[in-house]
Amino acid sequence: MDQRQANSLIMTVNEKKFIESALLSDIRVDGRRPFDYRNLTIRFGSEDGSSEVQLGHTQVIGFVSAQLIQPYRDRPTEGTFAIYIEFSPMADPSFEAGRPGETAVELGQIVDRGLRESRAIDTESLCVVAGKLVWSIRIDLHIIDNGGNLVDAANIAALAALSTFRRPECTFGGEDGQEVIVNPPDLWEPLPLIIHHLPVAVTFGFIGKENNVVIDPTHYEEAVMGGSMTATLNTNGDICAIQKAGGDGVLQSVIMQCLRIASVKAGDITSKIKNAGSIDVAKYHMERLTLGSDVSTAGHSNMEIGSQSNERDETNKKNTTAKGFSGRPASWDPYSRGVDGDALKASLASRVTAPPDKHIKSSRQVKADVAKSSQRSSDTNSFQEAKKIGLQTDESKTLKDAVKPRQKRRINKSTSNSAAT
Amino acid sequence: MEYVNPEGLRLDGRRPMEMRQLRAEIGAVSGADGSAMFEMGNTKVIAAVYGPREVQHRSQMVNDKALIRCEYTMANFSTGDRTRKPKGDRRSTEISLVIRQTMEACILTHLMPRSQIDIFVQVLQADGGTRSACINAATLALADAGIPMRDLVTSCSSGYLNSTPLLDLNYVEDSAGGPDVTVGILPKLDKVTLLQMDAKLPMDIFENVMQLATEGCKAVANYIREVLIQNTKQLEHRRGV
Numbered sequence: 001m002d003q004r005q006a007n008s009l010i011m012t013v014n015e016k017k018f019i020e021s022a023l024l025s026d027i028r029v030d031g032r033r034p035f036d037y038r039n040l041t042i043r044f045g046s047e048d049g050s051s052e053v054q055l056g057h058t059q060v061i062g063f064v065s066a067q068l069i070q071p072y073r074d075r076p077t078e079g080t081f082a083i084y085i086e087f088s089p090m091a092d093p094s095f096e097a098g099r100p101g102e103t104a105v106e107l108g109q110i111v112d113r114g115l116r117e118s119r120a121i122d123t124e125s126l127c128v129v130a131g132k133l134v135w136s137i138r139i140d141l142h143i144i145d146n147g148g149n150l151v152d153a154a155n156i157a158a159l160a161a162l163s164t165f166r167r168p169e170c171t172f173g174g175e176d177g178q179e180v181i182v183n184p185p186d187l188w189e190p191l192p193l194i195i196h197h198l199p200v201a202v203t204f205g206f207i208g209k210e211n212n213v214v215i216d217p218t219h220y221e222e223a224v225m226g227g228s229m230t231a232t233l234n235t236n237g238d239i240c241a242i243q244k245a246g247g248d249g250v251l252q253s254v255i256m257q258c259l260r261i262a263s264v265k266a267g268d269i270t271s272k273i274k275n276a277g278s279i280d281v282a283k284y285h286m287e288r289l290t291l292g293s294d295v296s297t298a299g300h301s302n303m304e305i306g307s308q309s310n311e312r313d314e315t316n317k318k319n320t321t322a323k324g325f326s327g328r329p330a331s332w333d334p335y336s337r338g339v340d341g342d343a344l345k346a347s348l349a350s351r352v353t354a355p356p357d358k359h360i361k362s363s364r365q366v367k368a369d370v371a372k373s374s375q376r377s378s379d380t381n382s383f384q385e386a387k388k389i390g391l392q393t394d395e396s397k398t399l400k401d402a403v404k405p406r407q408k409r410r411i412n413k414s415t416s417n418s419a420a421t
Numbered sequence: 422m423e424y425v426n427p428e429g430l431r432l433d434g435r436r437p438m439e440m441r442q443l444r445a446e447i448g449a450v451s452g453a454d455g456s457a458m459f460e461m462g463n464t465k466v467i468a469a470v471y472g473p474r475e476v477q478h479r480s481q482m483v484n485d486k487a488l489i490r491c492e493y494t495m496a497n498f499s500t501g502d503r504t505r506k507p508k509g510d511r512r513s514t515e516i517s518l519v520i521r522q523t524m525e526a527c528i529l530t531h532l533m534p535r536s537q538i539d540i541f542v543q544v545l546q547a548d549g550g551t552r553s554a555c556i557n558a559a560t561l562a563l564a565d566a567g568i569p570m571r572d573l574v575t576s577c578s579s580g581y582l583n584s585t586p587l588l589d590l591n592y593v594e595d596s597a598g599g600p601d602v603t604v605g606i607l608p609k610l611d612k613v614t615l616l617q618m619d620a621k622l623p624m625d626i627f628e629n630v631m632q633l634a635t636e637g638c639k640a641v642a643n644y645i646r647e648v649l650i651q652n653t654k655q656l657e658h659r660r661g662v
Contacts, residue, residue: 105514117598117620227526229616239627242618246522246605249612252635256628263624 009094009223019224020208028221030056034214035261040269042160042276048190048284049165053157056218057147059091062157063140064165068182071127071134079126081137083112085154092146092219110243111141111155114199114232118240121162122194128170128180135167137193148218151230155201156273163198163277164284166190199240200269201232202262206248213258215265229255231262235270424582424594432593433462440577440589440637441550445557445648447565455566459558462591463548468558470566472538487533491521493555495544516552523576523605523615524559529569538568549592550578552603556615557641564649573645576605576615577637579630581622586630588637602627604634608642 019029026034038056045052049064071078085108087095095101100108115121126135139161141154169188173181205217205225217225227247232240239259425431435441441462450456453469460466476482493516494508524540540562542555553576560574580590582599595601600622605615613635622630 102514102518105511106518109511109515113619117600119621227522227614233624234621238621238623239618240621242602242616244613244616245519246524246526246615248526249607249610249614251611252613252631255613255616255631259624259627 009219011220011223015220016224019221020212023207023212023214024210028214028218030218032216034212035265037216037265037268038218040156040272042156042273044160044164044276044280048185049161051157051160051164053153053160055147055149055153055156055216057145058149058153059143059145059147060150060153060157061142061144062154062161063142064161065138065140066135066165066167067138068128068133068180069136070132076131077127077134078123079134079136080123081115081121081139083108083115083139083141083158085111085141085143087143090145091143095143095146106243106245107151107154110151110201110230110232110241111158113241113243114155114201115158118197118199118232118234118238120195120197120199120234120240122196125194126167133180137162137165137167146219148220148222149203149216151203152201152216155199155232156269159198159200160273160276162193162195163273164192164280166192197234197236197238198270198273199232199234200266200273201230202265202269203228203230204258204262206250209248211250211254213254215261229258231259233259233263233266235267237263422597424597425585425587431587433591437585437587438633438636440640441591443641443644445561445645447561447648447652453562453566455562455564455568457558457561457565459554459561461550461554461557461589463546464544464550464554464591465546466542466544466551466554466558468540468542468555468562470538470540470559470562470568472566472568473533473536474538476535476537482535485534486530487528487535488537489521489525489528489530489540490537491517491524491540491542491559493517493520493542493544495547495551499544499547516555519552519615519617520555520559523556523574524563526614527571527574527607528563529571532569538563547592549590549595550603552576552617553578553589553605553641556605557645561645561648565652572607572609573642574605574614575608575638575641575645576603577634577641578603579634579637581626581630586626586633588633600627600630602630602634604631604638606635606638606642608639 022029023034028034030038032038039054041054043052043054044050051062053060053062069080072080085100085104087100087104089095089097121137126137128134139158141157143150143154166185168185168190169183171181171183171188173179203216205214205221206212206227206229207214207221207225214221214225217228222228225247227244227250229242229244229250231242234240242259244255425437429436431437433441441464442460444460446458448456449458449467450469453471455470456468458465458467473487476488481488492508493513495504495513497503497505520540520542528538540559542559544551544555556574556576560570563570564573577588578590578595578601579586579588580594580597580599580601581587582594582597587594590601598620600618600620602622603615603617604613606613616631618627
């Protein structure tokens, strides 16, 4: 029951009056009109299912991961999903580390209600073996910066992350054909989630007594407003959820007007999410195409390296390491927005030798080192067997096959590596 | 499953626009400053109000207003299966927040600075519409405690099943997966203070469903006013007036 948090924003009377009187002339403190949204930027990370959303000063990072679990007894053919929101203390002085406060729980409930009750994610398609194995989707949202209106930003981050998430394909195999094999993403194209519609949240703030309504309130407006309403809608004209948890009373006509405005804004935001998503999909396909030319030679080593899994069974894009071997200057960098000048110079100087070297040095995942990776492969194999259901057992054979042709290059690299590191 | 049969009767024999039977009792908890018990059909809740009193945690004191605290709990035996954690889980936290903010909007907090008003609501029997019953019970308890309010707050829920708007859903209708709209209004001012909806609903149908819930709230408000008048008459009688 924590009510006032120690460092929450306290507004002076002057600031309150300033915001209210500015609204009487239809102007807001940051220059927007009452029904204008702030700038929305949606970016995607290097891994499938990660997104970063910036709405004005508010920043939220979303991440989607999947795991195979046993389904609930009363829903044996449906997968599950859960939303976890973390209010990082760096976002706002009033956020405290540890147990989520009331606002965090409310935020989680709003995003969850928008997705779950409206059946935006198709959970039946997540079923692998009815009654035994289903995919459990976990959506993690981290609030990085609180500039106001966390609900909308968190919702967009969740939707963006879900639309770019790819889950591994499962096939049946093994001796009796009953074992479920989770195919690594480099061999089998991972599948996107089936999302029926995008429920977008639009938040309104009610400031002052004259029923002044603003959309997308900033941090300061939130401290001044008497009540707020969040409407989650999709572009099919359906209202997925509404949350107006107390606060100042408003007329029914005002509520209906807000809903009509919200449906227009939801259309804008949906198209932004889809555009950003399609650009990312195009990039993804391009990267996989460039990978395709290397698959014949480096495909097996990719698979081995690609099948190293983290504890959360993320579907990482391991093809980035393969590109390091291909020797192309710009395409190996997972963060293709920033190519360090040294790498570019080195690659221009010597096309074949330098890029993998630079890649090894600058990459976080030092997987290009085959000696290390062969060690890791045995570790990860046992790790995977503990974690996953069944694995293809011919991996060790193919690793040896893959290593041999590369060995000549690797020896040179390892010496230069040891010299460098 | 058929929630409205061809004759137009629901599973419990009600008509689509019919509310469940209401029953309220003031003074259920003798030790509290104000208390009430509210029943909507089979849903039964008790609310107790303590305040205005001294703020227990000095750090939380607000200098110009009263601090409102609210706790919503469900008794273990309130639902069909015995629940494990009656409070502290996400749903209870959210409903506590919702009730607190709803009551905060109608209590004249600026008249009682540096004090604290506690509202405790406990669900004894849950058969759908617990949120609404809790708000109605809290209103009665606050009135019984003599806390100054702008207006009563009454709440009612409605849904949409088998293409019919239904008023005051019970548990079976609520868990059908259709939309569930909970509305809380200030009846005299005719303003909506609480509005919650889950599950998909097209916008034009939503307006009808919300209108239906608002009518339900007004009916509850009439009943609550009657109960309060009866209570006052009884108090007059006891004082020998």
